[in-house]
Amino acid sequence: MKLIISGKQIDVGDALRTHVTERLAALVGKYYDSPIDATVTFSREAHLFHTDITVHFGAGLTVNAQGEGTEIYGSFDVASDRAEKRLRRYKRRLKNHHHGATRTLEPALSYVISPREDDEDESDAHVDGAPLVIAENESEIETLTVSEAVFRLDLGAHPAMMFRNSANGGLNVVYRRPDGNIGWIEPNKPSSGVAV
Structure with missing residues (x-):
């Protein structure tokens, strides 16, 4: 597994790298044979340390987990506990996923668009009114x-x-609602012969 450990304006020392490497290897090895890569990013905001963990298993499976704490080791432990809980909860489904029907994939493009500020001059950042x-x-x-x-x-x-x-x-969309529930969007198909 390729592992990238980085800090945003934080020096990540050898002891922390060793702790992260050992804990992540044990956690991931318990639930999955060969993950492709993992990224652990540490950051600090005021008195709290934040840790983001992303593990990519291939076949479209990615586990993300975040944690925070007053100590950097504590924030990593919270994030790794959350990742382990997700992996444990879905272990059976992860194994069954590989034995199921063949997957169909369609190529698509995704974009990141700059937000438009109210005081922004239209000619500066947006061409022909497009973001x-x-x-x-x-x-x-x-x-x-x-x-x-x-x-x-x-x-x-x-x-x-x-x-x-x-x-x-x-094409359908599932999304997380602000109240914590999951929303599902399934467009109605137009009836035959009706112009839309």
């Missing part, structure tokens, strides 16, 4: 059941996920 694109990434839209999409949403701690519904072939 400024900061980044463009290639991604894939998978064909999944709704329960698999919710599983991926929970496992990756993402705010939203687009997928092609295996039941009807339509």
Whole structure:
């Protein structure tokens, strides 16, 4: 597993690197044979340390977890405990995922768009009224059941996920609502012969 440990304006010493490497190897090795890569990022805001862990397993599976604490080791331990809880909760589903039907992937592009400030001059950052694109990434839209999409949403701690519904072939979105519940958007298909 390729492991990247970094700090945002924090010096990550050898002792912390060793702690992270050993703990992450033990945690991931317990639930999955060969993850592709992992990234651990430390940052500090006032008196709190923040840790972000991302482990990529391939096949579209990514586990994200965050933790914070007054000590840097404590913030990492909170984040790794959350990652372990997610992996433990979905261990059976992770194993069954690889024995299921073949996956269908569609290429797609995702964009990061600059927000438009109210006091911003239109000619400065936006061309012809269109927002400024900061980044463009290639991604894939998978064909999944709704329960698999919710599983991926929970496992990756993402705010939203687009997928092609295996039941009807339509593009659907699942997302995390502010109240903690999961929302599901499934567009209505127009009736035949009706102009839309």
